[in-house]
Amino acid sequence: MTDTHERTVSTTTGEVPVTGLGPTLMHEHLFVFDAELERNWVRRWDRAEQVDLAVRKLDRAYDHGIRTVVDLTVIGLGRDVELVREVGERTRVQLVVATGVYTFNELPRYVTQRGPGSMNGGPDVLGALLKRDIEEGIAGTDVRASVLKVATDEPGVTPGVERMLRTTAQVHRETGVPIMTHANASLRQGLAQLDIFESEGVDLSRVVIGHCGDSRDLDYHRELLDRGAYVGLDRFGLVHLLPDEDRAEVVAELCRQGYADRLVLSHDSSTYSHSFEPATRERLGDWDYSHISRVVLPALAVAGVAQEQIDQMLVRNPMAVLGHDGPY
Template identity: 30%
Template sequence: MLQEGITYIHEHMTIDLSEVKESEDCKLDLLDETIEEMKELYALGVRNIIDMTNTGMGRNIPYVERIMQETGMTIVHATGYYQHMCLPIQVFEKSVSELAERMIREIQVGIKGTKSRAGVIGEIATSENVWTDAEKKVFDAAIIAHKETGTPISTHTSIGTLGHEQVSYFKEQKIDMEKVIIGHVDLTGDAEYVLHMLDQGVYVEFDTIGKESYMPDLTRIKMLHEIEKRGFTDKVCLSMDITRKSHLKKNGGLGYAYLLTDFVPQLREAGISESFIQKMLVHNPRAFFK
C-alpha cells in the first residue's frame, strides 16, 4: 500500500475542529498551500502521508484525492471517530455493531459514496485522563472492524494520557499488538512510560514534532535517545500532526517539512544513529502497514 520512501505517520491534509474549539484557525482548508508543502515534502523523499481525519473531523475525500493527484503522494484515508467532544450524533444513536459495519464498509467498499477506501482505523481517542463511555463504544467498534478486516488501528492519547490503559484494553481483546500504534506518546515527556508500551509490542508515534508549546523538542530527543539506548528502535514512527492554518509556512508556521529540515538534523547532532532515524522515517511505518 505504501510507496518506497519516507512516511509521515499521523497528519491531517484537511480538518475542521473550528466549531468545537471556537477558532477558525482550526479549519485547515488551504488546498493550494497544502499542495505546495506536499510538493516540498516529495522533493525531500516523502512518499506517504497517513491522514487521520475521520468522521466528525471534517473529512473531505475529493480534497485529499486532489492533493494526491497534484503531488504523487500516497495518502492513506482513515475510518473511525475521534474523542468525545468531536463525536457525531451517530456514535450515540447507533449500536457498536452498526458503527463497526460503517468502518468495515469504508475499508472494503468506499468512503461516503466514493471508491476511495480507508487504510487505517483511527484516530480513535480517549480524552485527557478520562475514557468516556462513548469513546469506549468507538474502541469496541474499531476492534470488531479490525478483526474483520485486519486493518491496523491508530489511537489518540490526549496529552499522552491513558496510553497504558489503551494498550491493556487491546491486550484484553486479544488484538495483535503489531497492528496497534499509540499516538502522541511524545507528549508524556516520559521515556519510561513509552518504553513500557513498546515492551508490550505496540508501535508508538512521536507525532507532535515542533509543537514546543506542548513539549520541547529537546525532551523528545532525550526520550528517543533513551529508547535507542534500550534497544526499542523497531516500533517508533514520526510525524507533526498539523491541524491549523497557522501551522502552514505561508501563515508563519513551521510547515510540514520542519520534521526533516530541522528536527532530523537535531537528532543527528544529539547522537541518534542514522539507522534509528531511517527506521522511524521509512522502515517502521512500512512494517506497520505490511
C-alpha cells in the same frame, strides 16, 4: 501469509506496493475543521486557496525526502475525502487516509440512537461504517481507508470512547487494518487503550499509540513498547507542548535502549485547522510536513541516532504497520 514485497496499501490515488511507501510521516492532517461552524461562524475557508497551499506544503516535504503522509483526519475532525483526493491528485506525495470517529466523550447521536438496545434498534452502524470505509470506499468513492483511528483524552474511557475503542478493535480483527491512536500522554492514556485492545484479542504489535512524544516519561514509553505496541513520537514542531530539543532527546534515548524498531515519527501538522487562530499558528513558525527532515533529523544525528535507525523509524516501521498480515 502474503510476502511483504507483495502487499499493497490503499492511497487516494490507488494501491501502492508497501515497498514503495518510502519515508513516511505516520500522523498528520490536511484539513481539520467543522463544516457547520465554518458555514455559520468562522467563515475563513477558501477551498481553492487551501488545496493549493496543501499541495505546496506536501511538495515541499517531497523535496525534503518524504514520500508518503498518513492523514488521520476522521469523522469528528472534518474528513472530506473528495477534498483530500483532489490534493492527492496534484501532489507528488502519496496520501493514506483513515476511518474512525474522533471523540473524547460521546459518539454522534446518529450512532447512539441506532444499533442493538437503542431507540431505533437494528444492526451496529458504527462497525458497519468503519468496515465500509475499509472494504468498499469512503463516502461513495473508491478511496479506501488503510488505518483505524481512535482517541482517548482528558475525560478518559467514557462509555462513548469505550464503545469506539472496542468497535475499532473488532473491525481491526475482521479486516487486519492497523490501529493508530490519539492518546493523552500526560495521563498515560495509551495504557488504557492497550488494556481494552488486549481484552478484545488485538495483536498489540499492530497498534501505534500516538502523541507519546508529548511526554518525557520514558517509563510510560517503555511500558507501551514492552507490551508490543509502536510508539508515535509524532508532534515535532508543537513546541508549546514540549520543545523539540526534549522530543529529540526522547527519541535518541529510546534508540539507545534498542527500541528504534518500534518508533514512528511525525508532526501532527495540518494545512488548515480550527484548532489554531492565525496568530497562534504564526507563533509556531515553520511547522509543516518538512520540519522533521529539515530540523529534527539533523538534531537526531547530533544526538547519536544512526542513519540506520532513522531509516527504521521513517521507512521500515511504517512498512511493517501499513503492510499488515490481514484479519485474524
